[in-house]
Amino acid sequence: QTSVGILGTGKYVPERILTNHELEQMVDTNDEWIVSRTGIRERRIAAPDQATSDLAFHASTAALQAAGITAEELDLIIVATITPDMYFPSTACLLQDKLGAKKAAAFDLSAACSGFIYGLATATSMIATGMYRHVLVVGAECLSRITDYTDRNTCILFGDGSGAVVLGAVPEGRGFKSFELGADGAGGDLLKVCGGGSRLPSTAQTIADKQHFIYMAGSEVFKFAVRIMGNAAEEALRKAGMDKGDIDLLIPHQANIRIIQSALNRLELPEEKSMINLHNYGNVSAASIPIALAEAVEQGRVHEGDRLVMVGFGGGLTWGASVLVW
Ligand code: ACO
Numbered sequence: 259q260t261s262v263g264i265l266g267t268g269k270y271v272p273e274r275i276l277t278n279h280e281l282e283q284m285v286d287t288n289d290e291w292i293v294s295r296t297g298i299r300e301r302r303i304a305a306p307d308q309a310t311s312d313l314a315f316h317a318s319t320a321a322l323q324a325a326g327i328t329a330e331e332l333d334l335i336i337v338a339t340i341t342p343d344m345y346f347p348s349t350a351c352l353l354q355d356k357l358g359a360k361k362a363a364a365f366d367l368s369a370a371c372s373g374f375i376y377g378l379a380t381a382t383s384m385i386a387t388g389m390y391r392h393v394l395v396v397g398a399e400c401l402s403r404i405t406d407y408t409d410r411n412t413c414i415l416f417g418d419g420s421g422a423v424v425l426g427a428v429p430e431g432r433g434f435k436s437f438e439l440g441a442d443g444a445g446g447d448l449l450k451v452c453g454g455g456s457r458l459p460s461t462a463q464t465i466a467d468k469q470h471f472i473y474m475a476g477s478e479v480f481k482f483a484v485r486i487m488g489n490a491a492e493e494a495l496r497k498a499g500m501d502k503g504d505i506d507l508l509i510p511h512q513a514n515i516r517i518i519q520s521a522l523n524r525l526e527l528p529e530e531k532s533m534i535n536l537h538n539y540g541n542v543s544a545a546s547i548p549i550a551l552a553e554a555v556e557q558g559r560v561h562e563g564d565r566l567v568m569v570g571f572g573g574g575l576t577w578g579a580s581v582l583v584w
Contacts, residue, residue, distance in 0.1 A: 314398035317421050448573075509554060518534060
C-alpha cells in the first residue's frame with residue numbers, strides 16, 4: 259500500500275480584523291471576559307464580496323505551490339465546510355473552476371469542525387488504494403455569515419478563513435499512520451443552524467426567528483469537547499502503535515484555549531508541543547486545523563520525521579483525530 263502524506267500546505271485569512279474591543283460596542287461583553295474564557299483576542303471577517311470558495315482559492319493556490327504541482331495534476335478536490343457559497347453547486351466545484359483543475363472530481367464534505375480530518379481520511383484512503391494520485395483537501399469557512407452579532411454567547415467565538423493541503427505519495431515510514439473518526443448524532447441539537455434546509459425552509463418567519471444563525475449550547479459542547487479531544491487523540495495514537503509520549507506537535511481544533519489546555523493535560527504535553535493560534539483567528543470550524551498546520555509549517559515548527567497529532571470536534575456531533583509522520 260502507498261504511504262500517503264502531505265506534499266504542501268497553504269492558508270488564507272481575510273484582511274479585516276474584528277477585535278474584542280469592537281465586539282464590546284456590539285454586545286454586552288468585554289475583552290477581559292473573552293480572553294479569560296476563550297483565549298480569543300481577534301478574528302478575521304471576509305470582505306462583502308468574498309465567499310467561502312474565494313477564501314479556499316487563495317489557500318489552495320498556496321498549497322499547490324508548496325507541493326510543486328499544478329492544478330491540472332489534481333485528481334480530486336474535497337472542501338470541508340458548513341458555510342458553502344450556496345446549496346449547490348458545491349463549493350468544491352466552484353473551487354475546481356477557479357483553479358482550472360480540469361481533471362479533478364470535486365465534492366463538499368459536511369462534518370462541521372471535524373470536516374478537515376474527515377477529508378484527510380477520505381483522501382488518504384483513495385490515494386492508498388491507487389484510485390487517485392493527488393488530492394486537494396481544503397477547510398474553508400465564512401462563519402461570519404451565519405453568526406448572530408447580537409448573541410454574545412456565540413459572536414465572540416467565530417471567524418473566517420481557509421487552510422488547504424495537497425495529499426500524495428510519500429516515502430515509506432512517513433505519512434498518515436492512523437485515523438479515528440466518530441459521530442454522536444444524538445447530540446446534534448447542541449450545535450446547529452436549523453433554518454434553510456428541507457426541515458425548515460427559509461421564510462420571512464425563519465429569518466425573523468434567527469433560525470439561519472448558529473445556535474450553540476456552549477457549556478454542553480464544552481464538556482463534550484474536553485472529553486472527546488483526549489479520547490480521540492489517544493485512540494488515534496493507539497491505532498498508530500504509539501502513545502502520548504511520542505507526540506512532537508499537537509495541532510488541535512482552535513475552539514477555546516481552556517479546551518486545548520485540558521487536552522494538553524490529559525496528553526501530558528507542555529504547551530510548547532502544541533500549535534495554538536486561536537488568539538488571532540478564533541474558531542474557524544473546518545479551517546482551524548489546516549490554518550494552524552500551515553502556520554506551524556511557515557514558522558519552521560515541523561521537521562521531517564516529526565510525529566504530529568491533529569484532533570478536532572464539532573457539530574454533528576462529530577470528532578476526528580489523526581497521527582501523521584511528517
Ligand atoms: N461576555 C460576557 N459574558 C458572557 C458572554 C460574553 N461574550 N457570553 C456568555 N456570558 C455570560 C453568560 O451569560 C453567563 O452569565 P450568567 O452566569 O449570568 O448566566 C456567564 O457568562 C457564564 O457563561 P457560560 O456559558 O457558563 O460560560 P463558559 O465559561 O462555559 O464559556 C463558552 C462559554 C466560551 C461559549 C464555552 O462554553 C465554550 O467555549 N464552549 C464550547 C464552544 C465550542 O467549542 N463550540 C464549538 C463550535 S464548533 C462548530 O462546529 C461551529
